[in-house]
Amino acid sequence: MSAAPSLDRVVQALEKFYGHPKAPKITDPFELILWENVAYLVDDEKRAVAFAALKKNVGTRPKQILDASPEDLLKVTRLGGMVPELRAQRLRQIAELAHWIFKGDMQSVLKKPLPQAKKELKRFPSIGDPGAEKILMLTCSYPLLALESNGLRVLLRLGFAEEKKSYSASYRGVLQALKNQLPSDYDSLIAAHQLLRQHGQELCKRSRPLCEACPLQSTCPYFQGRVSSPA
Numbered sequence: 001m002s003a004a005p006s007l008d009r010v011v012q013a014l015e016k017f018y019g020h021p022k023a024p025k026i027t028d029p030f031e032l033i034l035w036e037n038v039a040y041l042v043d044d045e046k047r048a049v050a051f052a053a054l055k056k057n058v059g060t061r062p063k064q065i066l067d068a069s070p071e072d073l074l075k076v077t078r079l080g081g082m083v084p085e086l087r088a089q090r091l092r093q094i095a096e097l098a099h100w101i102f103k104g105d106m107q108s109v110l111k112k113p114l115p116q117a118k119k120e121l122k123r124f125p126s127i128g129d130p131g132a133e134k135i136l137m138l139t140c141s142y143p144l145l146a147l148e149s150n151g152l153r154v155l156l157r158l159g160f161a162e163e164k165k166s167y168s169a170s171y172r173g174v175l176q177a178l179k180n181q182l183p184s185d186y187d188s189l190i191a192a193h194q195l196l197r198q199h200g201q202e203l204c205k206r207s208r209p210l211c212e213a214c215p216l217q218s219t220c221p222y223f224q225g226r227v228s229s230p231a
Helices: 007-018 029-037 044-056 062-067 070-080 084-101 116-121 130-139 149-157 167-178 185-204 220-229
Strands: none
Touching: 007 070, 007 220, 029 044, 044 070, 062 084, 070 084, 070 116, 084 185, 116 130, 130 167, 130 185, 149 185, 149 220
């Protein structure tokens, strides 16, 4: 495998191409968990519509969700795509965990040692290692570069690690390759996360990637392999 470009070089090229990303609108840990669960397999715009409906019509505090009727929660989750009944149940489950187990104090979870903080966050539905790390990054709790599927795909194609059969193994491989390249400030980490995610969504797509328009093509082994492959 060819040597991958540095993360800094990748992020600089993406920022030049897309512009500097806006700061995240949601940085509350409980709301970030709700954001992940209020919709399923929809784009950011539809997810934002469902989340806004939850915030306006129910509220985004544990007690407000517990006090809401099943019908009110279902009205919200119907705006967020498939299996709305299951997601309505998950919203209540999330609220129960936050209210009864964590006593409404999610901030205390963020202050725990990293392995324990991740373990506690992973008790919530739909939150695995990447999701837990994203929450810890966006809340400025730990200086991590959280990667979701789009950003991970970009870095795999750039040669930061070999793609494995297991998603978690691929994820760990990329993080291992990046461990000495990460910026120390949260703003830079969050911007890198956002730019990699955007690039994976818009150009470096899972199927039919738009490599010809990619600002990273000169250092991308995936692109070079496509160019050299016989038609």
